[in-house]
Amino acid sequence: MKNGGVRTDPTSLLGDFGDFALKDVKEEGNTITATAYLKDWYRGNQLMRPYAYSYDEIKRRINNLVKEINIKFIPVWFNTNAEAGKTYKIEGSAQGELSGKINYVYRSLGAYDSEKLIPFNVKFKEEDVEIPVEVPYKVDFKFESGTSGQTLPKYINEQYELKPINVYNGKSITIDNSTLRKTTNELFEPYPEVVGNGTKKTGTWVFDELSGWKIDGQGEPVTTLKNVDKNITLVGVWKFIPVEDSAHRKVTFKDGEKIIATVEVEAGKTIEGDSLENQ
Known part of the structure; x- marks a missing residue:
């Protein structure tokens, strides 16, 4: 190495x-x-x-x-x-x-x-x-299951393995998913991963961007690391959505009693502001 x-x-x-x-x-x-x-x-x-x-x-x-x-x-x-x-x-x-x-x-x-x-x-x-x-310090990344009772498949950690970031003593960095790269040098773009038991689909693993990255998987999510003075491991989580829970949901937005919009969203997905346009 x-x-x-x-x-x-x-x-x-x-x-x-x-x-x-x-x-x-x-x-x-x-x-x-x-x-x-x-x-x-x-x-x-x-x-x-x-x-x-x-x-x-x-x-x-x-x-x-x-x-x-x-x-x-x-x-x-x-x-x-x-x-x-x-x-x-x-x-x-x-x-x-x-x-x-x-x-x-x-x-x-x-x-x-x-x-x-x-x-x-x-x-x-x-x-x-x-x-x-x-010699710089290293900021490493790893993934864990964010769903109790479910173990994150090994292949997800391997498929989305991220490059460490070198940070020199006392320097600061911002963690931005859009700039992270896999060890294959491809951009980090976590797609929903469908899993099954060999005969049928059992659910989908979805990367939980809202949970963010936590140092050693503990505490509050961080977007900036300041005055780095040690090696750091950031942990991100994937949520498991069982097949019975994976149907699209209808979400209704109201202003008082007035319905502004009703949208369908895939389970585990985030609704962005522009999703409400032209509704």
Whole structure:
């Protein structure tokens, strides 16, 4: 298991790369590779393309980029022995190279101009690196049954398993269901889960958004965690609605004796304000 440090997951490269943009960032073992390409640029109000650079100018810019990536291309991970909330001194080294082909002519290349591309290869030597890195606390999520006598099926916890959130010591975060992501990186969108005994439907499990998230399943629901100074587990609940109780309900809204609207709502669902429109 890896605990994230100064970089995010998936792999990203930190820093300002000046005239270059990066794409196709990949990680294999201790090596990170990326494609660096020159951005379009302006001369006055005229939009220029990278092929308008001279060979010497491109070489100069590549050498400048090498100076930048000496420090910036550094992935940092902690093993499971790292203690959340503490700062560690990371020591190591970085080295690498840039290679590719440069179009040095003052025009865009045509279909038969591949010989006009000049290969280049710029290496930068190994350099010692020493950086302080703080280990974040983790906010984990789990689900439990909110219905007495009913056990939440294991597959629901597995299917909707959420990514932990890293929070640095003393920082605060807001818990918003619309931004939570599953470990598959999909958005958290809990749908009603129909269950049965093999021959017939017995009921439906519905995520109870109104109950919110509770720390260790206790106390009042929280939407904000302030000044985080420990690992936290937030618990959300699913309610079980038996098949005999799963029919739609009619809900009538009155203003005094006057009926404003009557709507049908599925058991376990919430009525939103716009549900009353055009009723």
